[in-house]
Amino acid sequence: MVEKKDIRDLSLPEIEEFFRSTNEKPFRAKQVYEWIWKKNCRSFSEMTSLSRETRTLLEENFHFSVLQPAGESVSSDGTVKSIFKLPDGALVESVLIPADSRTTACISSQAGCALACRFCATGMLGFTRNLTFTEIFDQVVILNQQSERFHGKPLSNIVYMGMGEPLMNYEAVIRSIEKITSAKALGMSPQRITVSSVGIPKMIRKMADDNVKFHFALSLHAATNEKRDQIIPLNKKHPLQELTEALKYYHEKTGKRFTIEYILFRNFNDSLEDAKSLALFCKSFPVKINLIGYNPVENSGFGQSDPEKVRTFKEFLESRNMIVNTRKSRGKDIDAACGQLALRNSEKRKGKSEK
Template sequence: MTTTTNTDTKTDLKSLTKRELQSFCEELGLQSYRSDQIFQWLYQKGVSSFDEMTNLSKDLRSRLADLATVNRIEKVHHQQSKDGTMKFLFELQDEEKHKVESVLIPDFFPDGAPNRLTVCVSSQVGCVFGCSFCATGKMGFFRNLTHGEIVDQVQYINELCLEKYDKQVTNIVYMGMGEPLHNYQSVVESAAILTDEHGLDLSPKRITVSTVGLTKQIKKLAEERQPFNLAISLHAANDEKRDEIMPINNSMNLEQLKEAVTYYYHQLHRPITYEYLLFDEFNDTVEDARELAEIVHWVPSKVNIIMYNDVAGVKLKRAREQRLDQFMQELISHDVTATVRRSRGDDIDAGCGQLAIKEGQKGKTISKN
């Protein structure tokens, strides 16, 4: 697999999977350990040139430079919220100079020491699914990210965490721009890199991939026994309301989602997390809570109730506290394990559903299947 530009036909090493990198090195007649060294420089140390790979000979570095490149996204700027959340704008190394956003959500112990350092990572430029409440969906769709571009986001933020907190990133959630399972291969390859001992060496239990409910891909995760956690962006507990805010439900409804989730659990015996944005006087009634409880009991699962961050041009608004309390009480009465995720970073548009690049060209339309 190679990436090319109008002026460059060299192999971008960060477009290769680990196995492809091994094959690339074998074709050059290199010893097998060299591919591990290069992989480590790319994905653990985050270098952007062969000159930085100091445990390779000068001759080998020169040879690699003649044949290959190391493309890396560039950080344009970042903002910090009053609650400590940080939003990053990255520019991709493509002809169009597309941009994506990522978010760091720090959590601290009572004494102020860093506890969890969670990165919300993007997998696409824009999104094709057009959920009515989501700023990213209003951008249109531009393209998928490569696995290298996904890992780069984490690497940049990890470098900041080490400098600022003296601690590396602890958790990764694929809940930024785009639908992760619509870019299935790059997402699973990036997760494999991030959990590799020569990568960030994270536990798969520290990685969560979210989806609006792509049923074929959910089943594929199960068949391939992918080791990370799965979250379903549900946001409504019946087809009528879900159709209204999530177009995907017209082609993949709750009955189909139930089949996929059941298959996933029976294959992996791993619980599901449901993400549920609570909208005022739309999906926050006692009856909504009862319907949500039925879904949560399809297989062992839990639900994160997310307090919505208002998005310009969207009529749906964050539920009021009284309605949240009633909703939670009803869930608890039905033995549902539920937590409330409070707004983080909404003052810098870094909250759930708020990520969007406001400038850019018209997005492409591609298949949602």
């Protein structure tokens, strides 16, 4: 039997071609495309403007690959964490974060992650697979509905900061962003989208060459090789000097400012010396710095920085005329840090199979 293709993998011309080859009117393709991307339908039976025969024809040739909601928890601070089951059983997480006038969706680009950063629950899970662009896109659609349901307004921002390293699944990430920003689909501004990476120099250059319109954020978390090697194993392969060259290239080519994400870990990277190293690292390009409170992950060995140290760290950077924001960790009561729920689930499964 021929395996059915996911209808959403087809471009509009490809759907038109399918209709031509089956002696159907090609203009039907536009209707199908609108049902899929504008009205976000996930079954052929919902396409009520098509005849029963056309719907059956589509059903016989294509399928919809959809995310199955597998859990939702709401934090006392309003953060909503969702877990989704993929068609092959892999689990991914997304988090909806309300703050002031914004609601931000933090979405995953991979099931698990191969990079094994020491502070990260997803890193402890290991890598399962890349998500398809529709699996990434669907998280945004579902979180947009969640945002309406919980907060009475649509999503304002999207960050690719959930499970996985987005630049290691570049093509699917770019295709998902094309759909999120397309007037024929969600129609959001690329200015509201941030792709966050621990820094793969080759891919940072590629983003610059592709002249991407979304924001870029580098998850730096330590500004010396000695410390970064300890928490981000990829740094041994691509040390800070190499990263700096790629970031300079990115800035020169795009003229854009990017964000440095810096999680403050208690007594590891939160001293005045560390702040000086960070300021030195940032001197080659204009950046905005987000200092992030750590959402502790069991067995990571890292804890949250003391408020006094955070204040001193921030004040030092500001004294160097740097733009600095502090971000609190959110949803602690629901394991909202990326990968925490999936890690718990996998530990439970392991526990069961060992019993």
